[in-house]
Amino acid sequence: xxxxxxxxxxxxxxxxxxxxxxxxxxxxxxxxxxxxxxxxxxxxxxxxxxxxxxxxxxxxxxxxxxxxxxxxxxxxxxxxxxxxxxxxxxxxxxxxxxxxxxxxxxxxxxxxxxxxxxxxxxxxxxxxxxxxxxxxxxxxxxxxxxxxxxxxxxxxxxxxxxxxxxxxxxxxx
Amino acid sequence: xxxxxxxxxxxxxxxxxxxxxxxxxxxxxxxxxxxxxxxxxxxxxxxxxxxxxxxxxxxxxxxxxxxxxxxxxxxxxxxxxxxxxxxxxxxxxxxxxxxxxxxxxxxxxxxxxxxxxxxxxxxxxxxxxxxxxxxxxxxxxxxxxxxxxxxxxxxxxxxxxxxxxxxxxxxxxxxxxxxxxxxxxxxxxxxxxxxxxxxxxxxxxxxxxxxxxxxxxxxxxxxxxxxxxxxxxxxxxxxxxxxxxxxxxxxxxxxxxxxxxxxxxxxxxxxxxxxxxxxxxxxxxxxxxxxxxxxxxxxxxxxxxxxxxxxxxxxxxxxxxxxxxxxxxxxxxxxxxxxxxxxxxxxxxxxxxxxxxxxxxxxxxxxxxxxxxxxxxxxxxxxxxxxxxxxxxxxxxxxxxxxxxxx
Amino acid sequence: xxxxxxxxxxxxxxxxxxxxxxxxxxxxxxxxxxxxxxxxxxxxxxxxxxxxxxxxxxxxxxxxxxxxxxxxxxxxxxxxxxxxxxxxxxxxxxxxxxxxxxxxxxxxxxxxxxxxxxxxxxxxxxxxxxxxxxxxxxxxxxxxxxxxxxxxxxxxxxxxxxxxxxxxxxxxxxxxxxxxxxxxxxxxxxxxxxxxxxxxxxxxxxxxxxxxx
Ligand code: SF4
Ligand code: SF4
Numbered sequence: 060x061x062x063x064x065x066x067x068x069x070x071x072x073x074x075x076x077x078x079x080x081x082x083x084x085x086x087x088x089x090x091x092x093x094x095x096x097x098x099x100x101x102x103x104x105x106x107x108x109x110x111x112x113x114x115x116x117x118x119x120x121x122x123x124x125x126x127x128x129x130x131x132x133x134x135x136x137x138x139x140x141x142x143x144x145x146x147x148x149x150x151x152x153x154x155x156x157x158x159x160x161x162x163x164x165x166x167x168x169x170x171x172x173x174x175x176x177x178x179x180x181x182x183x184x185x186x187x188x189x190x191x192x193x194x195x196x197x198x199x200x201x202x203x204x205x206x207x208x209x210x211x212x213x214x215x216x217x218x219x220x221x222x223x224x225x226x227x228x229x230x231x232x
Numbered sequence: 233x234x235x236x237x238x239x240x241x242x243x244x245x246x247x248x249x250x251x252x253x254x255x256x257x258x259x260x261x262x263x264x265x266x267x268x269x270x271x272x273x274x275x276x277x278x279x280x281x282x283x284x285x286x287x288x289x290x291x292x293x294x295x296x297x298x299x300x301x302x303x304x305x306x307x308x309x310x311x312x313x314x315x316x317x318x319x320x321x322x323x324x325x326x327x328x329x330x331x332x333x334x335x336x337x338x339x340x341x342x343x344x345x346x347x348x349x350x351x352x353x354x355x356x357x358x359x360x361x362x363x364x365x366x367x368x369x370x371x372x373x374x375x376x377x378x379x380x381x382x383x384x385x386x387x388x389x390x391x392x393x394x395x396x397x398x399x400x401x402x403x404x405x406x407x408x409x410x411x412x413x414x415x416x417x418x419x420x421x422x423x424x425x426x427x428x429x430x431x432x433x434x435x436x437x438x439x440x441x442x443x444x445x446x447x448x449x450x451x452x453x454x455x456x457x458x459x460x461x462x463x464x465x466x467x468x469x470x471x472x473x474x475x476x477x478x479x480x481x482x483x484x485x486x487x488x489x490x491x492x493x494x495x496x497x498x499x500x501x502x503x504x505x506x507x508x509x510x511x512x513x514x515x516x517x518x519x520x521x522x523x524x525x526x527x528x529x530x531x532x533x534x535x536x537x538x539x540x541x542x543x544x545x546x547x548x549x550x551x552x553x554x555x556x557x558x559x560x561x562x563x564x565x566x567x568x569x570x571x572x573x574x575x576x577x578x579x580x581x582x583x584x585x586x587x588x589x590x591x592x593x594x595x596x597x598x599x600x601x602x603x604x605x606x607x608x609x610x611x612x613x614x615x616x617x618x619x620x621x622x623x624x625x626x627x628x629x630x631x632x633x634x635x636x637x638x639x
Numbered sequence: 640x641x642x643x644x645x646x647x648x649x650x651x652x653x654x655x656x657x658x659x660x661x662x663x664x665x666x667x668x669x670x671x672x673x674x675x676x677x678x679x680x681x682x683x684x685x686x687x688x689x690x691x692x693x694x695x696x697x698x699x700x701x702x703x704x705x706x707x708x709x710x711x712x713x714x715x716x717x718x719x720x721x722x723x724x725x726x727x728x729x730x731x732x733x734x735x736x737x738x739x740x741x742x743x744x745x746x747x748x749x750x751x752x753x754x755x756x757x758x759x760x761x762x763x764x765x766x767x768x769x770x771x772x773x774x775x776x777x778x779x780x781x782x783x784x785x786x787x788x789x790x791x792x793x794x795x796x797x798x799x800x801x802x803x804x805x806x807x808x809x810x811x812x813x814x815x816x817x818x819x820x821x822x823x824x825x826x827x828x829x830x831x832x833x834x835x836x837x838x839x840x841x842x843x844x845x846x847x848x849x850x851x852x
Contacts, residue, residue: 085340085393086340089340089386089390092386096383099379108370108371108372108375108376109372109375112372112375112376112379113375113379115379115380115382115383116375116378116379116382119379119382119383119386120378120379120381120382120383120385120415121382121412123386124382124385124386124389124408124412127386127389127393127408128405128408131393131401131405184371184372184375184431184432185430185431297656300655300656300659300660301652301655301656301659302655303655303658303659303665303666303667304659304666304668305666305668305670555649555652555653555656556649558652558656559645559648559649559651559652560645560648575641615641618641619641619642622641623641
């Protein structure tokens with residue numbers, strides 16, 4: 060437990076708490092982005108460059124922006140509300156359940172039994188690439204397919220069905 | 233004769249490494265407990281000094297350049313040739329009143345310029361500005377650059393949203409939509425380089441290119457995929473940094489400066505600074521990826537220090553940016569999106585394919601020409617087809633005014 | 640073809656850029672404080688008061704009639720009438736302004752004061768560099784700053800001045816003629832009276848009295 064880890068952990072946790080308790084949705088989203096950044100920092104602190112930076116790129120750069128955009132487009136930024144007590148219990152239960160599953164998975168996997176001394180491979184990014192494209196190429200492709208399907212689905216959902224009148228309008232335009 | 237030559241190269245080497253040597257000397261000559269501080273300061277202070285200085289220079293160069301393009305003089309009053317204009321501007325922006333709208337979200341409004349400037353500065357951490365001159369030796373430096381760059385979007389959003397002004401909100405929405413769209417081709421076009429160089433480290437990418445066949449360097453821009461990649465990269469970079477002709481988020485004529493319309497005084501200056509810092513950073517990355525970074529354009533020119541080459545290239549890039557700004561009108565939003573998704577993205581993907589083909593075709597004597605031709609065809613044919621698709625069969629003709637000309 | 644137009648545009652701007660260095664005719668900018676374009680004759684900016692002769696006090700044409708003060712749309716003229724009188728250019732006794740102020744910062748250069756003045760006493764100046772670092776005092780122009788000789792007017796607005804001068808010369812001539820005529824008439828009358836007196840004297844002889852004037 061180094062000082063930097065404590066600082067990062069504190070930052071991440073407080074940002075996460077803020078993300079749950081702020082009255083305005085936009086503030087929550089921004090706090091969430093800070094939490095993501097802190098998480099990326101923890102990865103970097105552990106020497107996992109690629110994961111940490113990918114975390115930043117994907118979560119801060121894409122996911123947080125997406126959340127913010129969604130809030131903006133749905134007028135959620137206008138209303139300010141206290142977190143409702145109605146969903147508090149179910150939310151806690153779900154969170155605990157997810158945490159239990161994840162903890163179980165982590166504890167029973169090989170990670171917990173591995174040596175805790177860090178090994179520093181010479182070329183980590185390259186190794187990740189090689190592993191992804193050789194050992195785990197099938198899961199990778201499956202995920203790619205899944206994402207493509209999701210993308211196409213989104214496009215189809217967003218596709219505006221053209222009424223005959225609109226079609227005509229489009230032609231004469 | 234040989235002795236002289238050796239001495240000359242030795243001297244050149246010395247000058248080339250002068251900053252590195254100084255850095256080393258300064259660190260080893262400070263007492264142990266302060267070493268970390270000195271070594272950090274020696275990295276941070278030059279970055280904080282050089283690039284804002286370049287920013288100051290660029291503002292006056294840009295105005296003079298644009299002026300000349302429009303047959304004007306440009307600023308020529310403050311100092312010789314108007315070169316002290318940035319100082320006048322700085323004094324002006326520092327002494328102006330800082331106005332914060334009453335309905336603004338104070339904290340976020342305050343934080344936005346800080347976030348945008350600090351992320352802009354962070355990007356320089358992984359730019360090799362000379363041989364052995366890089367702030368942080370990151371193995372995944374490129375990824376760091378893009379990750380940091382994506383944080384600017386959030387800052388832009390913060391600025392636009394917290395101002396509580398419809399124009400700034402519109403500007404922020406435009407900015408985010410545009411940045412997300414152009415980040416994809418930006419990253420994809422650099423992937424071609426990563427594939428060929430086999431590394432994510434900017435230093436190593438430059439070292440790859442700093443080799444010479446005869447007197448000619450191995451810059452990636454001199455290959456078909458590299459050339460296309462370079463153009464794609466710089467176009468996407470212009471869009472990513474809201475540079476004209478992609479300056480819709482700022483659109484002075486329609487949304488009066490967009491997301492920073494509610495900022496005044498020093499905060500406005502910070503936004504301005506951040507914008508230019510981003511342009512320099514992304515130009516620097518383009519130089520690193522495609523134009524051989526700090527390496528000399530011809531092998532015998534390597535006697536000139538590497539950092540001079542880097543900054544010379546950077547100045548050229550800035551000049552091109554100014555030139556383009558003086559030439560092209562602003563795009564419309566739908567044109568912008570069409571261009572990103574229907575042209576840039578497919579071209580970037582094709583460029584990746586081309587880089588793969590280039591990598592796996594043998595480089596033998598006969599193959600050199602053939603490889604060139606094949607790869608060029610891979611680029612040119614889709615380019616023509618996509619350009620046609622973009623035009624959608626429309627012909628650009630003289631505009632006919634139905635009512636205006638009758639009277 | 641995509642890109643063709645871009646290249647064309649780039650070449651055009653590059654030509655402009657280089658051309659502006661080699662061909663001085665391209666640069667149409669007038670570098671203002673050092674170079675300046677001549678102002679057109681009808682240029683106008685701010686009113687001034689005309690005086691004849693050498694003395695701005697004695698020759699001031701303004702008779703303090705307050706017409707311009709009342710007509711000025713932004714009400715930037717302030718006049719205080721004198722209590723005594725001085726002769727004007729035709730020699731008639733007239734009031735004159737003790738105080739005549741115009742506020743530069745308020746005047747909108749509309750020239751209405753000039754149009755309404757029946758005495759050709761106020762005219763528009765071409766001078767436009769009126770800025771000062773004294774925001775209140777420096778922008779309130781008094782009689783002393785406003786008064787300018789007729790020669791100056793002839794220089795800046797020659798055509799207008801010629802017209803005014805001709806009109807005033809005519810007026811002067813007419814008054815003089817009238818005066819002369821009046822004098823002649825008076826003289827004739829006097830002569831007649833004298834003659835009548837003579838005749839009367841001759842008539843009753845014994846009276847021997849001078850007719851009282
Ligand atoms: S020019 Fe117009 S505004 Fe100025 S003093 Fe004369 S009447 Fe007034
Ligand atoms: S300037 Fe003319 S109108 Fe004004 S007070 Fe004098 S005489 Fe009258």
